[in-house]
Amino acid sequence: MTGPPEAESVTLDLLKKKMAEFAKERNWEQFHSPRNLLLALVGEVGELSEIFQWKGEVPKGLPGWKEEEKVHLGEELSDVLLYLVQLSDICGIDLGKAALRKVELNAIKYPVSKQQSQNTNNNTLYNGNDGTESG
Numbered sequence: 602m603t604g605p606p607e608a609e610s611v612t613l614d615l616l617k618k619k620m621a622e623f624a625k626e627r628n629w630e631q632f633h634s635p636r637n638l639l640l641a642l643v644g645e646v647g648e649l650s651e652i653f654q655w656k657g658e659v660p661k662g663l664p665g666w667k668e669e670e671k672v673h674l675g676e677e678l679s680d681v682l683l684y685l686v687q688l689s690d691i692c693g694i695d696l697g698k699a700a701l702r703k704v705e706l707n708a709i710k711y712p713v714s715k716q717q718s719q720n721t722n723n724n725t726l727y728n729g730n731d732g733t734e735s736g
């Protein structure tokens with residue numbers, strides 16, 4: 602699969618700028634309210650889910666999937682990302698910064714040592730707080 606020339610240096614900021622340009626050129630900024638972008642995002646999550654629907658558990662790396670199926674998956678994942686980037690932008694949220702902060706918060710909430718002892722005691726992933734399942 603070949604991508605655009607800038608694919609190696611793709612950043613959230615580049616995607617944000619490209620999508621802002623895309624909307625501006627088409628005079629679609631008027632439609633890109635937070636609510637509309639959120640609904641569009643959820644719609645694309647639905648399309649992404651359809652790819653996995655009724656397939657049963659799918660092994661990592663998607664062995665046996667045709668190239669065209671993987672291309673389709675890439676398109677749907679991208680649609681979700683591109684709407685998420687636009688939604689964050691329109692809400693004035695720096696998505697990269699917010700995500701990095703969340704990674705740090707996650708690490709504090711789920712300390713490595715505690716999780717490792719729980720993983721050896723159970724086949725199921727627990728969130729370490731009240732015994733409920735977590736993903």
Ligand SMILES: Nc1ccn([C@H]2C[C@H](O)[C@@H](COP(=O)(O)OP(=O)(O)OP(=O)(O)O)O2)c(=O)n1
Binds near residue numbers: 623648679680683684
């Ligand atoms: N008002 C719009 C319409 C589209 N897009 C962009 C974001 C998505 O990457 C893609 C979504 O386009 P479609 O609504 O045509 O959805 P699909 O590409 O999934 O096509 P289809 O629903 O026919 O499978 O285009 C956008 O930013 N703003």
